Amino acid sequence: MVKKIMIVTALAVFSALWAVSQSLPQFSSDDFDGWIYNNPGISLSSSSIGGGKIVLYVASNGLALSLVSPVFPCAGMDSISCQVTWFTRNFAVSGFDLSRTALTLAIDDEEGIPLDSVTVEPSAVGVSTHHLSFTIAVPHGLTAARMRFVAWKANVTSSGAVRAATFTAVSASPQGPVQPGDVDGDGKVNISDVTTLIDYLLSSSSPVNGDADVDGNGTVNISDVTTLIDMLLTVT
DSSP states (O other): OHHHHHHHHHHHHHHHHHHHHHSOOOBBTTBOTTOEEOOTTSOOOHHHHHTTOOEEOBOTTSOBOEEEOOOEEOTTEEEEEEEEEEEESSTTSTTOOGGGGOEEEEEEETTOOEEEEEEEOOOOTTOSEEEEEEEEEOOTTOOEEEEEEEOTTOOTTSOEEEEEEEEEEEEOOOOSSOOTTOTTOSSSOSHHHHHHHHHHHHOTTSOOOSOOOTTOSSSOSHHHHHHHHHHHHTTO
């Protein structure tokens, strides 16, 4: 009975934290908590986002204006897809080169060190609002990261504004040896592994397709649930 209470309590605590720790950061005029915009003259607010003031370009002093997400967990992710609403300026000027408003999405580690990036150039001349699609690989072994937007070819006269960004994680396909904590054997470590492990402890008839001995001490018990939860929460 005591074991069951401990397991249920652990799951309740974990479930309360999971929604916050595992959701990818999104960006819009009503969802920008934790994002950083490095333009000292503009505050990151609903009005500035909706008004197209989150402009990205490289200033004359060499400062690259950027929009950086909060740190998010990415263990078990193979790649991240992103849809961005990008508002360009001077699009109707004769001979305007749209490459000047190409938008780059970079993935940085949690300390801000760049790891990889992908650049997409608007394709429609004479249109101010562009819907750009990005897919960027998550480096192997990376457990926490930031996403960063920057427009390297733009200056103040060709800047573009980020109005919204929607991120979607793509999980890695199961392959190779079972990774620590992958209790259900689906190739990734997430809340379903906690559920599978708890079901196994409450009823030994519940299937375990991966490695339930998460802490590696040779037995499967409540300490494995605690270890698994700690593994998932350490990337918050």
